[in-house]
Amino acid sequence: MTTKKLLTAVSVAAVVALTACGDRGADNAAQPETEAAKDAAGDQTIAAGLGDATKFAAAAKQAGLDATLTGPGPYTVLVPTDAAFDKLPAGALDILMKPEGRSDLTAVLTYHILPGTILAEDIGKAIDTGKGKTQLPTMAGGTLTATKEGDAIVLTDGAGTKAKLVNAEEKKSNGVIHRVDAVLMPSKA
Amino acid sequence: MTKFMLAAGAAALAIASPGLAEKGQNKGGGNKDHAAHAQQAKGGGGQKARGGEKARHQQRMAQNENNRGKGSDKARADNRRDDKGSKNVRVENDRGRGRDDVRVAKVGDNRGQGHGNDDVRVARGHNDKIRVLDRDFNDVDVRFAPRWSGNGMRLGFINGCPPGLAKKGTGCMPPGLAKKLVGTRVAPAILSNGLVGPYRLWYRDDDDFMYRWDDDYIYRIRRDGDLIDAMFPFTNRDFYYYPVGAAYPDYFNYYNVPYQYRSFYPDGGDYLYRYGDGAIYMVDPGTQMISGIAALLTGAPLAVGQPLPPTYGVYNVPMAYRTTYFDSPNAMYRYNDGYIYRVDPTTMLVTAVIDALV
Numbered sequence: 001m002t003t004k005k006l007l008t009a010v011s012v013a014a015v016v017a018l019t020a021c022g023d024r025g026a027d028n029a030a031q032p033e034t035e036a037a038k039d040a041a042g043d044q045t046i047a048a049g050l051g052d053a054t055k056f057a058a059a060a061k062q063a064g065l066d067a068t069l070t071g072p073g074p075y076t077v078l079v080p081t082d083a084a085f086d087k088l089p090a091g092a093l094d095i096l097m098k099p100e101g102r103s104d105l106t107a108v109l110t111y112h113i114l115p116g117t118i119l120a121e122d123i124g125k126a127i128d129t130g131k132g133k134t135q136l137p138t139m140a141g142g143t144l145t146a147t148k149e150g151d152a153i154v155l156t157d158g159a160g161t162k163a164k165l166v167n168a169e170e171k172k173s174n175g176v177i178h179r180v181d182a183v184l185m186p187s188k189a
Numbered sequence: 190m191t192k193f194m195l196a197a198g199a200a201a202l203a204i205a206s207p208g209l210a211e212k213g214q215n216k217g218g219g220n221k222d223h224a225a226h227a228q229q230a231k232g233g234g235g236q237k238a239r240g241g242e243k244a245r246h247q248q249r250m251a252q253n254e255n256n257r258g259k260g261s262d263k264a265r266a267d268n269r270r271d272d273k274g275s276k277n278v279r280v281e282n283d284r285g286r287g288r289d290d291v292r293v294a295k296v297g298d299n300r301g302q303g304h305g306n307d308d309v310r311v312a313r314g315h316n317d318k319i320r321v322l323d324r325d326f327n328d329v330d331v332r333f334a335p336r337w338s339g340n341g342m343r344l345g346f347i348n349g350c351p352p353g354l355a356k357k358g359t360g361c362m363p364p365g366l367a368k369k370l371v372g373t374r375v376a377p378a379i380l381s382n383g384l385v386g387p388y389r390l391w392y393r394d395d396d397d398f399m400y401r402w403d404d405d406y407i408y409r410i411r412r413d414g415d416l417i418d419a420m421f422p423f424t425n426r427d428f429y430y431y432p433v434g435a436a437y438p439d440y441f442n443y444y445n446v447p448y449q450y451r452s453f454y455p456d457g458g459d460y461l462y463r464y465g466d467g468a469i470y471m472v473d474p475g476t477q478m479i480s481g482i483a484a485l486l487t488g489a490p491l492a493v494g495q496p497l498p499p500t501y502g503v504y505n506v507p508m509a510y511r512t513t514y515f516d517s518p519n520a521m522y523r524y525n526d527g528y529i530y531r532v533d534p535t536t537m538l539v540t541a542v543i544d545a546l547v
Contacts, residue, residue: 064433064481067471071484072453072546074507074524102432106482110430110467115487116505116524126503137500139467139485141427146503171508186428 045070046077046172053179055085055093056109062097063106068113073174075139076114078155078163080183088183110140111157111186117176120169123153142186157184375410375417379403386492387526388423390542391447409443419443421465429466433479437463437472447486449527449546454483486526495539497523497532510545 047069050057056079060066069077085093096105114136123146126134136144136155145156153165163182170177379401384392392400392407399410402423409419421441431437444456445464454462454469460480461472467488471481489498501523506514514522514529521532524545531541 062433064471064479065485067481067483068468068485075485076505099432099434102434103430106430106432107428110485111428113485114505115489115526117507118503118505122504130502134502135500136503137487137489137498139487141467141487143500175507 043173045174046073046075046177049170049172049177050079053079053081055082056080059085059093059097059105059109063102063109065106065109065113069174071174074117075175076116076118077175077177078112078114078165078180078184079177080112080163080180081166084163084180084182107140107186108183111138111142111144111184112180113139114144115139117171119171119176120153120165120178124148127153140186144184155180155184157187159185159187161185371417371420373417375401375408375415376403379408380410380415386490386495387488387528389492390449390528391526392445393448407445409445419445421445421463426466430468430482431466431470431479433481435479436477437461437465437470437479439477441465442472442477447527449544450484453546489525491523491525491528491530491539491542493530493539493542497521497530497537497539501525507545514543 047057047060047066050060050069057066060069069075095101096108118136123134123136127146127148133145133147136146138144142158147154147156149164155163155165157163161182161184163180163184165178166181167179380399382401382403383389384400384402384407388400388402388407392409394400397412398418399412401408401410405423406420407423408417410416411418419441421443442461442463444462446454446456446462446469447464450469456462459474460483461474462483463470463472464486467486468482469484469486470479471483472478473480489501491498491501504516504522505524506522506529507524510522510524510529514531516522516534518534520540521534523530523532527544527546529543529545530539531543532538533540
């Protein structure tokens, strides 16, 4: 069986099924779609794919979020690069990395985790239809505003800090990673 | 199958009183374990905001809850043969009055998680004009704000309760008071106050228990005697999580993982899994300390009949579902907390909820 062929059948069947009655074509839809997704995303989880973002990885571990990032998700994770963490005011990360800073650290990190799988292309489309900007929900509860600067997508936090998506997105088995060049901070909007 | 679904839809429409009703088992199709449930989503209409975070949420969720069943809706779901085993199809007929004839065949996906059950939820909306009173769901108090000063970052909670203390009205309820409520008969006002919005999917009434809430807590109530069996604070405080290393408050330490995540985080394993404040926590059974966060939930008020929150303008459907649930002029799809929601692009109202998990 060819995945492509089946996928076509799946798509057609799904559309038909959503709008009309009866089409046995959806019968075996689950399997190929799963396979296709795995092919596209690989088996690697977000946690395993953090790569050289050592500070984010350490912070996630400190906050106990490493389990989340290996879990089923799916999440969209904005991963600040190590250089992004270096841009924080002196001592800020140290405070957050202390045991007493854990709750706040968790708040900061979850502000970088979004529900579902959001590709750069998806943000771009929403910006275009939203007349130049769109909002994004975060797990922490606050929202981010997305705009474009040239071709780049820029996210702005409640305090006005901007973080640019700096690398191509990395699809993972439980979501997607976008590298960003600044640490976003929750604050009262 | 179609016949059954029509019957189920009619049954759901016939139920006028509040309360969640799970209807029917599909015995047809010739495949073992196929089951279909039709749910009449509760029409709790007219919930009054009584102050507090939950009430605000509830008000937002309930704006459109009172447009219940008129007309002759037909809601049907395909339950097709699947070599992997059982497949559940649920049809949620929600206050339907409109003219939609919804038919959704779910393309299951387990992403290698080894689940044999494909779960389909189809929910019907309606085409009534909805008076949208409040589309801003981000008005909950911010409990945490980092403030920068010459000495670096100052951290602190604003208007929040410290770990272990549930927000109670204008203050924080001490654990002892909450603990005393367990085992007592629930107040009638709470008993009649069913969950709304996503929480209705997260905590589902069954033969033994009902879930109800007030401004501060979600209560698990034993049907036999209407006794409070367990409770936990209804709070999903922005920017607030129980810190890893802290003790999980013992007085609401019971298995309360939202329904859709239970297969991933079952009871009785290496960890106790506990939901609270927008996260599923991993609690060490020995020390009762929180050792990690297993999953994050937004608690955003996506629900059938409700307007899509404005922050959900960006398509976010998981990769495995994108070939099935893609935005078109006729429908938009958004993922949240384990479900994919179908949205009418014209009204921007959520019209269906489909299991997606996870």
